Amino acid sequence: MRATTTILFIASLASTALGAATKMFDDENCQNEVDKKVFNGFSTGDAPLTDNIKSIRTDSRVDSWFAYQRNDGDGCKGDLITRVQNGDCIKVSDLGIGCTRLCANGLGAGSCVATTIP
Numbered sequence: 001m002r003a004t005t006t007i008l009f010i011a012s013l014a015s016t017a018l019g020a021a022t023k024m025f026d027d028e029n030c031q032n033e034v035d036k037k038v039f040n041g042f043s044t045g046d047a048p049l050t051d052n053i054k055s056i057r058t059d060s061r062v063d064s065w066f067a068y069q070r071n072d073g074d075g076c077k078g079d080l081i082t083r084v085q086n087g088d089c090i091k092v093s094d095l096g097i098g099c100t101r102l103c104a105n106g107l108g109a110g111s112c113v114a115t116t117i118p
Contacts, residue, residue: 019041020060030089045101047101049092058100076098078098
């Protein structure tokens, strides 16, 4: 019983430590955070941007982020624009970003980038 509890505790710490987020701002200098899409552990997913978002910043210790032209409300669609570097403040107007996608490196970034995540 103690071993199971210990394993679950360590797994929860790893999930938190490996978490990632797209932070969304309503100004172009990444000063006023208004929204955030968080992925925990080894998850992947899309972070659609709404019209009021002027800049974004991503963070992740082990995963890769990519930017797409637009979103379908829940997921990324359109053309892949670029890989997003962690920590950089990116103006939405500079790239025409409509959505960001997190790809867990362990899952193979190539297939994550090339396919639409439901």
